[in-house]
Amino acid sequence: MFQRVVDWFKQDETKQETDTNSPQRAAAALLLEVAFIDDDFSKQERDALPSLLSKHTNLTTQECLEVIAIAEQDVNAATSLHQFTHYLNQQFKIEEKISLVTTLWLVAYSDDKIDKYEDHMIRKIADLLHLRHSEFIQCKLAAKEQHG
Numbered sequence: 001m002f003q004r005v006v007d008w009f010k011q012d013e014t015k016q017e018t019d020t021n022s023p024q025r026a027a028a029a030l031l032l033e034v035a036f037i038d039d040d041f042s043k044q045e046r047d048a049l050p051s052l053l054s055k056h057t058n059l060t061t062q063e064c065l066e067v068i069a070i071a072e073q074d075v076n077a078a079t080s081l082h083q084f085t086h087y088l089n090q091q092f093k094i095e096e097k098i099s100l101v102t103t104l105w106l107v108a109y110s111d112d113k114i115d116k117y118e119d120h121m122i123r124k125i126a127d128l129l130h131l132r133h134s135e136f137i138q139c140k141l142a143a144k145e146q147h148g
Contacts, residue, residue, distance in 0.1 A: 023091045024057035026084040027100050028067050030125055031056070033081065034107045038115035048110035056103040085128035097129045098139055105143030 031053055035045050046068075053064040088097065104125060108118040126136040 023088060024059055025067075026087050026091075027103075028053050028057050028059065028064070029084050030081070030088075030100065031104060031107050032067065033125070034104045034118055034121050037117045037121045040111075040115070042111040044111040045107065049107060052103055052106055052110070056100065081125060081128060085125060089129060092129075094131075094135075097131055098135055101126050101129065101131060101136065101139040102142050102146075105140050106147060109143055109147040 031049065035041055035049055049068060050061055050064040053059060053067065054061055057064075059067070088100070092100070101122065104122045108114050108122060122140075123136060126139070131139075
């Protein structure tokens with residue numbers, strides 16, 4: 001959905017193996033997908049997203065803000081989640097995938113309501129990351145507990 005994020009992710013394809021930000025960028029794109037999926041990018045989500053991105057991806061606050069700005073401009077552009085999840089499947093261990101899906105739930109919970117589209121998107125991402133249903137549910141419960 002974010003052509004510019006896709007372009008940013010691909011910008012240095014030749015160095016992808018050595019670029020430590022590539023997995024973080026792919027994870028950031030997925031977090032943004034969840035934030036924008038319900039067409040209601042609320043103030044709570046807007047406020048929570050930079051810190052969640054920074055915490056999970058180790059990007060700087062400035063990089064997080066840039067990714068959000070790029071994604072907001074191109075939210076309606078069509079692209080596949082597969083390129084991000086495929087890359088993360090190659091790069092992430094199971095614990096990192098679980099952490100990412102928990103963070104996706106934290107994005108969804110940040111506005112104190114889970115929209116059916118957010119739920120569906122997170123379920124789809126978890127499936128593409130080859131997580132079992134029990135792991136998907138564990139992530140949801142952990143995020144709910146962390147959110148309060």
